Amino acid sequence: MIEPISFKPVSFEPVSFELISTWLEDCTKNHKLCRSEFPPKLPMRVIDVLSRDDPLLLETDGGRGDYFALSYCWGKQRNIDMMTFGPKSKGKRGQPDPKPNIEAHKARIPFSSMPKTLQDAVIISRRLGVKYLWIDALCIIQGDDEEWEKEHPKMADIYANAKLVIAADNADGLEKGFLNRKVTMARPEEGGLQRIIPQAQKQHNLERSGTRKTSPMCSSPLSWNEPLNKRAWSLSEVIFANRIVHFTSSVMVWECNEFRHCESGCSHIFQENDDDSFRLFRNILIANQSTKAELYHKWDTVVEHFTRRQINSQPEEKYKDPQRLVAISRAARRFSQILEEVLQYEDEYLAGVWKGNLTRSLLWSVEKGLQQYLAIRWRRPEAPRAPTWSWAAVEGPVFFEPLVNFQPAIHVKEATVKQCDSDDQFGQVISGKLVVQGKALHKLKIQLEDHAYLDHVTGHRCRICSPRFDEGCLFTCDAPLSEANTHQEFSCLYLGNGEHEGDIQRETGLYYAILLLRPVAGATQVFERVGISSHCIRNDGGSTLLDTMIEDLITII
Template sequence: MVLDGPEPPPTTLGGPAPGGSPTIPIKPQSVSIDDQRKFCESCGSLLRRGPRDIGSGFRCYQKTLETLLEAADSGCVLCQSVAYEIRTHRFEKGELFPSPRTSLSIDEAMNNESTNYTFHAATHLNKPCYDLNIYLTRRSAPILQLRLVPLHGILTGLSYNDSTGSDTCWKQVLQWYNQCLEKHENCGGSQARSLWYPSRVLDVGNEEDQIVKLKITGESDMQGPYLTLSHRWGDNTVYKLTEPKLENFKTGIHVADLPRTFTQAIEVTRRLQIRYLWIDSLCIIQDSVHDWQIESVQMETVYANAHLNIAATAADNSQEGLFRPRNKGKFWPTEVVIMVKGASRQYLAYDPDVANSQLEAMPLNRRAWVLQERLLSPRVLHFAETQLFWECHGGESCEMFPRSIPPGEWPNTNHKSLDPRAFLERAKRLRWPMDKVLSNSIYPYRIWADTVSRYTRCGITKSEDKLVAISGIAKYISHLIDDEYLAGIWRSTIPKALLWYISTYHPAKEVPPFRPTPYRAPSWSWASVEGQIHNTSWMYSSYIDPNPYSTSCVQIHEAMITPLVEGDVYGQVTSGFLRLSGTLLSGFGIVLVPNDTYKNYRVACSEKEKAELSSDILVGLDVPSTSAELDMTCLLVALGDEHEHCLLLRLRSDKGLNVYERAGTVTFARKARVFQERESVADFRERLGWRIARAEIILV
């Protein structure tokens, strides 16, 4: 089997960068790959037959798991990938490896993102393609998915070596790096971002040096750019700067004493001929609250002014390092020949989920702090488990696709999402209603909504850092808009931005949403809850429905937060409140749905009344409750053509008169719109004991 590959990348830092656009059809020179990159007879026969001869529905892929493993051991690249995914998925779920006699089925289907019809013509980004989905059982989700696209015009990387720290990988890094410096105007070119430096950096010296030194930048003659390192700390034994160690660190730290991730980051910095490296645990005094308060305020500036961010993406802790052995179980882009309409056609088979499974799902990107480190840095070099990834404002690449990852295969919330030009270009490509909802005044709010949703999927070690760890992005957004920041919510988007809701799906191994103690945000802020947030702003859904909440029903009289550090409104807060007027529905009772795994609630009413409205009311609590019945108050926030969108409130009489806290959301739809003044609706409210009144309240 013969594949097409790229020309060899430059071997020196100053070598020539490749020219041309990745979208221009390229026919690179052909290179042979080793004997292990092949298909077994079963897989080869499947592809040779083509979709026309296979027909619809499930077909036998391998007769048993035993034959699959034999084919994988013999070097079949497809069977190797399936076997790897079976082992990974089963072990992650705590399940036993399936019986060797378990049968496997395959379903080949033309792909359309909104359908799942077998072998119906469809497109991916306006181009024909096939999706190959392999299932462990017919009732399971695909255990492996491959996308087959016409080979013409796609440049892949075929160098498949044993380690992500090999010379071949380093040549690829230099190719990306040089091209970015020489070709990408939006990335700032070869010039340093500014003459700004963090308070402290590591001076890594030269390759032969055995020590690195901590430099106080205000006391030193600084020249040249600096790099940053994003990493997971792991346990508290990470090598770190403390008050007693400060002078010793300035004298010199033996590189051999540092954890592997740090030593390899120093190696990368030296090979890029950069003198300075910033590592949080070595450049911030970890036992000084005062130093932390000073340094945390400037996180945005630290990463935004860095030359490049080194990301230890696959490492769970600082001991695991950047470089790792190549996992041969992962499917590498492979040229295949399939029969289409009676003719042999060349296609490229690749994993369409490469960016999600090999980058987004990695340990580092599950850490909340890393999101702003990644978004604010001008360039990011990811050392992932299987391959290297590159992100900059000029594009995204990986070793599988060194010129550019195929369009549409990169997550929507990506490294370039803070760039207004990139955002607007993506909006046009996806055909959002530009004239109604896209403008220079709206896109920052959409970016913020996307970012918060992504951010709240990540874990954070110190609960009190919830607002601090996203403060850099908030500050960046503040430069684009004239707005007031209130504990994670922008003033101009209130009250509609109060209608965020929490994910209700909680797998057994996940911790259900909860409000942490001590206090970290007012209840009306998403930052008050630990859990994934959705619909964090009304703009978030306005691309589907340009006017989802047509009328705001709340008048805000006063909004205020008290920051922990005076003047730092983007960091920790000690209190906050909203003083508002609106329509309240009191006496609203909800009951726990019997035998419901996810502890959902419904309206407390008789069976007759339940038949009238329950299917039209969606109740969502911020924090699951075990109480059989809860008495709530509803605040009508927004009124649309089809829905009444409300907050669920809980009275806090201990905090004063008419003081409430948020407990969740409720949506009344269609015939269940209970705030209407029609006689039949008023009668229904009376039967349920619901009372409506307009009032001024305090929301804390």
Template structure:
């Protein structure tokens, strides 16, 4: 591995030890002389030919004119060139806004105003921020009239003041901040405004994200060291190169900002047309078509398991631009959103469904299917097969999934779990056979938001439940580990290799456990819900996990080629009204072996009616 020119690197990184350059990727690692030359200063950087370098010269703080030039330039480019970011339909604005004005002395003033739906909706920005533990200023019924007259600057958190300054710099005269535009002591007002959250962010000119402001004394603008972002010059074999931070590292770091770990911010970031992220190091601009930063780089590719990657669903359009989104992309997009969202933090666990209701409402305008406690009726089998994601670190207790203590969602919904969930079947491109149907769904929500908080829920299914007994094989009971070392007793034809994922560890020794087959694919994989009997005589069961195993072809006698199946991209294809006789015989045979369930009302020759609570 050849070394690059030392003298040029020393100008930018005094005391560096060495810089190694890979022959193919032209990657540079720079180390300091401190600690025997092992301390990394800059790792994973790239060498770029001098003529290709477009690294911007940065100022020493993010409030500089060069920073604002970057923001204004990106906004103009987006408004002129990006059709996916254009606001369609009738203008709209929230119930209340903060109106900005400037005195002759250059003092920025702010006051609360009620909007008039009969007038043209004003252009406004929105603010995404962390509330923190000590909220010093919020709208209540007691200070409503006072805030309509004037909001003194000395009582406002610095991030609010900076958001007002940023809004003014962008040429916008109205700002929406949740804590100052929603009455915090009125549940009725909160429910009404939260039900309109999708429109609040969708119709805003842009969203201002206070990414690093964790305290009331933190703002949007910070001092920084420009040298860390400027390109150095070096020569290798007669060719001059610039070296700079790796292209994707800075965008990866953006997702790790404190703000973007908050649950409410997930939908705020996806619903807004444009998002400006103010971090300690630099400013990022994000819209439906691109993500770029002050250094001058643009993220070229995105992963579906990141929030920004979800913007690029269906022909490079974002999630909020539903008019450009194909219907078959809706549910896969939603399940990816849920997986990202479930790993985020919520101050109030009861907000689990409310904090994502804006996205659900927006998606419903395209999908037009019933929404059931975080799932869609058209894809219930796929949605019900969610699995908890556990940390492999036995010392990591924060990521242990737990069931919510107070009711906020039924057990069959991912929203009943505090912790990250995944939808393994969402990644499949093969066709699957549906083995369970649903004849009645009852979900009660509040009057304002049909996609929000749930009061009660019930799901009635027709399927082939059979009793199972989980046998542990050298399985450590540490809850943080993946639960895969199980076999299922008394199930003929089921191969020994079975994956069992329990929602929580409390059901490890559950005696009354049943499996409800959901789907079966053409490779022989059977996916079942694991259920615990609550009142078998009434047919009531609750979900405790998921079971995945393989059925041998010998057990079925032949390949079940004449079954109903669901193309996971959204198309139902039916060649026969019922599952094949071979599969039915197999399911009935395992239902009859050791069946201690009370006789339930049969709906046909094979299936039984059960209630999931």
């Protein structure tokens, strides 16, 4: 799991291919939880990196074989000439329709003209003697909506079945590369390897196995500051990879279902129900060790990681705002299968939320992100992409309140969403409705609260304006409010209460989870979510508010 650690960039010259090979051999031979069907069924297309001097695109026709897959950032400058286009390809973002080049790629993809990041992936595949490499820009026809609809759901299996996923963590674009060294290519008859001419030589004084020094407390060397870890689309690639090697700005890191190894010599052994891994998505034996609550908690963890990442290629872009749920749909599909296999029932997926865990799923908040001084501005997309009660309605990091002994106080009467595609329950949605019976209070006014130290919190905190309620009634708003909102009426809905797990910084007492709602103009008893109570309410701070509330039937959209 990624920790917010920053590293100074260092050179990877030379990369220890022997070390990667050792990790890979040990894993394929000895790790029971990493084993899968080998050779697996190949994706529809792969890049053949060994048969000729230059790579070429290959139609697999359902064949089998080992292959590597690349996880990377496209970046601002997209090499249009290199991407694969077909007769049905359309231009994107105002660009003209590209000329088909798929037949040319089947004959030859000139290595010298490939972007540096793709060259590095070819180098690794050749050096480790694996013939096939999968890269979405080359193996899926770009701009072909029909092919995208068919291939997008398969990408989870593509990364899961890869013998190794190469993660270009430190490269912020196709042209950057992630090995940072000069190379010359060797001919296939020379063993399919390349001769490395390093800019600087560096000795690796690691033990051959790389597994003798183990520490369960070994912290993750993966950083949120790496370009790849800021990209929402890449999270599912990490989740599904049974084996992945990260090229970070500081060290090379191996992760599989049993171990994490660092190039520096540190290793971590994953334990049962280890929260520092997404491995239960990949192996049903691991998932079977989890309780219902632990499974749903793992989904919350996925959401927390996912929302910290950008859906668009650049922070200032809004082009892909509607695709938020599409980017996490691969993980949602697999999690649905896990719930069915482990819990023996089919749960309903509602715009990023699971119906079987619905009340707890409403406990998401931006509060923790504000406390961590994240350099992010939370916002609601210009065009709504999810009902306001779903975390997907907000652009920016969300976190779930870690409440134990949670006692729900609402009864869900109805929870539905309307999908853009009725055949895809995991894709984009048009609208959603949540009807609940519970304690509510209406016709309230609010006042905005400033924060003495966090300027970026402006508009994110508010209180109910009433002499009846004490300092406990503080709310964190999902997106910033303005002074104009203080003239509107608001409502509160009591969700339930619980205790914060292992958080010594919070005051002792019950946490009363209360939603802040705003009436929808022109509708009766219909509301949208605005925020959630953000602090522990003690003594009469909670009871006074709750005693004032009355039972009500309300709808949140």
